Amino acid sequence: MRRTDLSSGARTQPPSVDRAGSGKAGPALILGAALLGLGLGAYAIERIIPRRPMLRGRVIYRDGDYEIRDYPAFHALEMSLYGGREDALQRAFERVSGADRDGERPAALLDPVMQSRRSNAADGDDTGFTHGRWSVRVPLSAARAADCGFESVDPRLRVISVPAQRVAVLRFTSTEDVAFGINRVMLEDFVEDEGLEAEGPVFYAYYGLSRALPFGRQHEVLLPVSP
Incomplete structure (x- = not known):
């Protein structure tokens, strides 16, 4: 994908590395970060809140x-x-x-x-x-x-x-x-x-x-x- 420099007329930069699908990377990364945060939060709660002792059979x-x-x-x-x-x-x-x-x-x-x-x-x-x-x-x-x-x-x-x-x-x-x-x-x-x-x-x-x-x-x- 080419990027146009508006300050210098029609000059263009060399083609960058193909970033096909990069438009979908943002939401995917956000979702991944949210799931990671949720998992870490659950782990922290498990460590902070002790398990209740059990009646054992x-x-x-x-x-x-x-x-x-x-x-x-x-x-x-x-x-x-x-x-x-x-x-x-x-x-x-x-x-x-x-x-x-x-x-x-x-x-x-x-x-x-x-x-x-x-x-x-x-x-x-x-x-x-x-x-x-x-x-x-x-x-x-x-x-x-x-x-x-x-x-x-x-x-x-x-x-x-x-x-x-x-x-x-x-x-x-x-x-x-x-x-x-x-x-x-x-x-x-x-x-x-x-x-x-x-x-x-x-x-x-x-x-x-x-x-x-x-x-x-x-x-x-x-x-x-x-x-």
Whole structure:
């Protein structure tokens, strides 16, 4: 491409190196820089915001993304409220997290946040995710379970004791409601195929809700089964 020097009549410079397509380089570079910045920001957040300690179960069987785990007994902070799956989850988690912000004591909450539907779906809602009454529970660390005083913060919060139990698990990463429904059915089929007997409602487990960005978050479907 030639460039004309307007100050000296019609004189032209020698042809420059071919820069075909250079007009598209600007937006591409901007997009690349934005993605790099987003990635670095996510990495920084991962380093600055520590991962929440986890309630750990002993894996006794694994087949791909399916597992069977034995969990010990634990205490949990539970809240029940009405709404859609994601809306109820976020409102309950924010309320529970607010009750946990006490600088004079060690953090009480553990991953994963667990959610189950306590009432039937509204008429016409086959998935059960649009509206319903949900129970959201967050495991408590042993140091805070005995004397936490959470009920005084919000009367809807209560500390419950969860007995030791065996659960079937299916891991996935999608945040779409349809994915939660599909994985629930897949886990129920797995339990039936393995000759196990379900012993409670399905729970959805969420890891990493305390992070500002959703990168690296993992979800699971949990179904208590007979030992």
